[in-house]
Amino acid sequence: xxxxxxxxxxxxxxxxxxxxxxxxxxxxxxxxxVLIVDADPQANATSGVGLDPKNVKTSIYxxxxxxxxxxxxxxxxxxxxxxxxxxxxxxxxxxxxxINLPNREKMMRMALSNIxxxxxxxxxxxxxxxxxxxxxxxxAADSVIIPVQCEYFALEGLGKLLNTVKIVQxxxxxxxxxxxxLLTMYDQRLRLANQVxxxxxxxxxxxxxxxxxxxxxxxxxxxxxxxxxxxxDATCKGAVNYLNLAREILQKNKLTRLTDEEKIIEVGNGH
Numbered sequence: 001x002x003x004x005x006x007x008x009x010x011x012x013x014x015x016x017x018x019x020x021x022x023x024x025x026x027x028x029x030x031x032x033x034v035l036i037v038d039a040d041p042q043a044n045a046t047s048g049v050g051l052d053p054k055n056v057k058t059s060i061y062x063x064x065x066x067x068x069x070x071x072x073x074x075x076x077x078x079x080x081x082x083x084x085x086x087x088x089x090x091x092x093x094x095x096x097x098x099i100n101l102p103n104r105e106k107m108m109r110m111a112l113s114n115i116x117x118x119x120x121x122x123x124x125x126x127x128x129x130x131x132x133x134x135x136x137x138x139x140a141a142d143s144v145i146i147p148v149q150c151e152y153f154a155l156e157g158l159g160k161l162l163n164t165v166k167i168v169q170x171x172x173x174x175x176x177x178x179x180x181x182l183l184t185m186y187d188q189r190l191r192l193a194n195q196v197x198x199x200x201x202x203x204x205x206x207x208x209x210x211x212x213x214x215x216x217x218x219x220x221x222x223x224x225x226x227x228x229x230x231x232x233d234a235t236c237k238g239a240v241n242y243l244n245l246a247r248e249i250l251q252k253n254k255l256t257r258l259t260d261e262e263k264i265i266e267v268g269n270g271h
Contacts, residue, residue, distance in 0.1 A: 025082055039091065042089075091127070219239075
């Protein structure tokens, strides 16, 4: 059975979509079968893997509101082992339409339950809000990755998000875990960026991923070509960072092929 990971933060511009598509592509490159669910009305994850949202006739919106089976509308991407359940601007209206539905917080969980066994990982790219669609994503997910940009105000609003995660855990999804805090847009030359890294690690300790995503031009350019970073330039720092993140997640979930002996040797070598 696959693992569903939501990538959430109500702040915009922290690297949610970049992380969703590049983590997905990296896990695919490591021979895991991955589905990205584009749960953001801006549909940037859809365009970021090379699809034109204007040509999308059916999306996650229809799965949530009209009970369309996701298996019927999943699209393949050019990245190995990577599929997408596309997003659409119609998602803007989904919150209003869901308000009077019974089990309104569980619509996405019900939709994804049909396909969970088909994938090793399902990654949900959430919109920058804590609205009903994001609550749906957290209710459907096994865990959540929280991107935190290495910039001023990085910790602002994190309390609200963590509070929402707690509410979802208490009322809707007791098994929801925090997969990790992911530090993004890191520029090692800036004192502020280094301060943010220290502060986040001090506050959240073992919840913070070891992998840090560096600010990288190629990472920003890749979506304009409809490609993931690993396809656009596999040697760029951003692509390498996301491959390392994918390996860290596989290791955390005990899905690596490393034997216990190899792990001991690796630690002994100081890697």
